[in-house]
Amino acid sequence: MGGLAEGTSQFSGLLEGEDVLRTGWAMEALGADVKQLGGGKWQVTGVGRKGLSQPDKVLDFGNSGTGSRLIMGVVCGYPITVEMTGDASLRSRPMNRILTPLRLMRGLDTAGPDGRLPFSMVGTDDLRAITYSPPQASAQVKSAIMLAGLAASGTTVVEEAKPTRDHTERMLRGFGAKVDVARLDSGVMRISVEGGQTLSALDAAIPGDPSSAAFLVAAGILSPEGDVIVEGVMSNPTRSGFFDVANLMGAHLGAEEAGDAAGERLINLHAGAAALKGKAVPERLVPSMIDEFPILAVLAAFAEGETIVTGAEELRVKESDRIGATVAMLRANGVEAEERPDGFAVQGCAGKVPGGGLVQTHHDHRIAMSALIMGTAAQNPVSVDDISMIATSYPDFLSHMTELGADISQG
CATH class of the missing domain: 3.65.10.10 (Enolpyruvate transferase domain)
Structure with missing residues (x-):
């Protein structure tokens, strides 16, 4: 503009x-x-x-x-x-x-x-x-x-x-x-x-991107070592679906007002360790979290019980077929997951995701970042076939994860 x-x-x-x-x-x-x-x-x-x-x-x-x-x-x-x-x-x-x-x-x-x-x-x-x-x-x-x-x-x-x-x-x-x-x-x-x-x-x-913040929030939820604080995140009801569903699953995210920018309300998000429960994602929230389903699937993998996503057929035409790629990411790491025409179902591992798999990213930055977040809390390291495309949306992802204590090696 x-x-x-x-x-x-x-x-x-x-x-x-x-x-x-x-x-x-x-x-x-x-x-x-x-x-x-x-x-x-x-x-x-x-x-x-x-x-x-x-x-x-x-x-x-x-x-x-x-x-x-x-x-x-x-x-x-x-x-x-x-x-x-x-x-x-x-x-x-x-x-x-x-x-x-x-x-x-x-x-x-x-x-x-x-x-x-x-x-x-x-x-x-x-x-x-x-x-x-x-x-x-x-x-x-x-x-x-x-x-x-x-x-x-x-x-x-x-x-x-x-x-x-x-x-x-x-x-x-x-x-x-x-x-x-x-x-x-x-x-x-x-x-x-x-x-x-x-x-x-x-x-x-420019306000902080909620889609990028979702990865850091997920890392905080899955980490046993204290709060992650993400500052200056845009708080817009048309983008809040991931955070709403995380709270439904038991995340208890904290938020404090942080002013406004470019006509958008800002918040500082606090995320700490939480025991999650699987949920059916309300279809009304799908448009407001359409880019966050791979990282939601990672939370679902660590939750207790089943998480079900429906009404998300738009994921089929993202950078990859994100339904297929997300389910394959979970299965490669020992998580039971079912692909459906308009979504997927995940049987959670109650905090004990085996890991140890190699994830095919299909050149999709959100699959790559989600798999790496899963690896920070899985019982065994998670590998991805490519990370170059992460720069598409979040060029500082690796450095931010390192600041949070993640051990991510390349080679």
Whole structure:
């Protein structure tokens, strides 16, 4: 959004993972001036009213599903052609869920029937507003449509049967855009954005990522050696599912207010050793923890009794088939787990996970980090086939785990 805005924005506390870096490089190729100042500080001068420029190279998003999908929405409303690609994992992921609504808005693309990268987005200065109900709960789909809607004629509306994370709505407002959100009598969330709005530059501190915090919290729950405190974590009800379920299982997480940043409430989380009980995860919480199911499965492995996940079929189309990869991770380490079409079931080991297995990560950063957390508390060390992709979302993961006393060796 800073790259689209009029003026210069300053950001601090940015998580400098590969996803963020690649998205920044893409916006730079599209005409924004993006400067990495060091220490998590960035300066972005946006294109403002002059609009995006034709890039002179292919935009390679690596493993960034979020970055690639948001940029599809951004470029849709400008008369430019943008070639896009990614790594093998990203090229295997479905994009028709994004392309379908953008095509309805008169955006064009060169994607084949399966809608997978690489392809070109062909934008237009005659984008039209739509009202769209995504068939799956996806904040990425919603956000791509909203960003395209900024350049459309009329009011673009997204209607969600299940609420998804709302960071885009909050951030758009921070940049001065008018975004209306209403819950209909039917329970549907209706999000509206007017076309033709110009964003204004913003100075913001970026809140701590709940998905990254989940790994540290899990390490604290599984450690017998005292509290882990994670400071400055974003506390947003559309992202709190993992922490809610951990508490249902008996974690008793502590939270204290820590101010706010970028329109989001902040908390400091306290996690200490806890004896967990298996639970059925309420389906209403699935969208608010869609990235945390591998690490939840690790907690389930150490719990007493059965944990059941349903309504999470979206996991099939993440960086890996996360249902299959999660179940395989557990089985490789002596945990009884069952794969189901829309989730999985785990028979907990009551604190005594055998471990000793080699986990195939399928180039999925969340599988790799979850397996390493499991290894910190298992009876035998847990190995993973690759850790390079962890930099996608959490480049400081290994150093943070070492600070907590984990013995993680490479070689």
